[in-house]
Amino acid sequence: MLMISMTNTEKKQLHGYAHKMLREALKLRNINYTEDTPITKNKMGKPSLAERPDIHYNLSHAEGIAACMISDYECGIDCEKVRDFRPNVVKRVFSENEKAMFENTPDSEKALLFFKLWTLKEAYVKAIGIGISYPMNEVEFSFLGTDIVTNIENCRFRQYIIGEKRFVVSVCEIIKQN
Numbered sequence: 001m002l003m004i005s006m007t008n009t010e011k012k013q014l015h016g017y018a019h020k021m022l023r024e025a026l027k028l029r030n031i032n033y034t035e036d037t038p039i040t041k042n043k044m045g046k047p048s049l050a051e052r053p054d055i056h057y058n059l060s061h062a063e064g065i066a067a068c069m070i071s072d073y074e075c076g077i078d079c080e081k082v083r084d085f086r087p088n089v090v091k092r093v094f095s096e097n098e099k100a101m102f103e104n105t106p107d108s109e110k111a112l113l114f115f116k117l118w119t120l121k122e123a124y125v126k127a128i129g130i131g132i133s134y135p136m137n138e139v140e141f142s143f144l145g146t147d148i149v150t151n152i153e154n155c156r157f158r159q160y161i162i163g164e165k166r167f168v169v170s171v172c173e174i175i176k177q178n
Helices: 011-027 087-093 096-103 107-127
Strands: 002-006 039-041 047-049 056-062 065-071 075-081 141-144 147-150 155-162 167-174
Touching (some): 002 011, 011 065, 047 056, 056 107, 065 075, 065 167, 087 096, 107 167, 147 155
Parallel strands (some): 056 075
Antiparallel strands (some): 002 065, 141 147
16 A cells, blocks of 8 residues: 655654554554554664564655555655755766666756656665665666666566656565565
């Protein structure tokens, strides 16, 4: 299940807003999620429901948007507002093929492409529970029409461009454990 909310919530309140979304989503699975719900964390800090290891979730929020994902599989989600980006990040986290794709993209579309690639990478590292300590330039994405092409096996990726290309939301589910 995926929930996405465009919101005017203040930045410092977005985390709580995303947890309210999680609470509502878990109700649909007959789980009463409260501040007292036991949570465990992996060694990198990825949370999970202590009493329901069969249910996986992930949250994300950025200026103007919050997103929540619940799955039967390990999962990750990232949402971002399309905005100016730092060119040094392209050099550091994009693969050589992604850099070439980026350079061949018209300037007017570069910010959108940056966040399409960034959110896919972020969703993946959140799904595997490592975070951005992972060598993100080793994870490669491209697009064939609306299909997402990647060098990562055993994962399912989806992406949503919302609000007239103002926001990008990417999700990753690990469909087979190695």
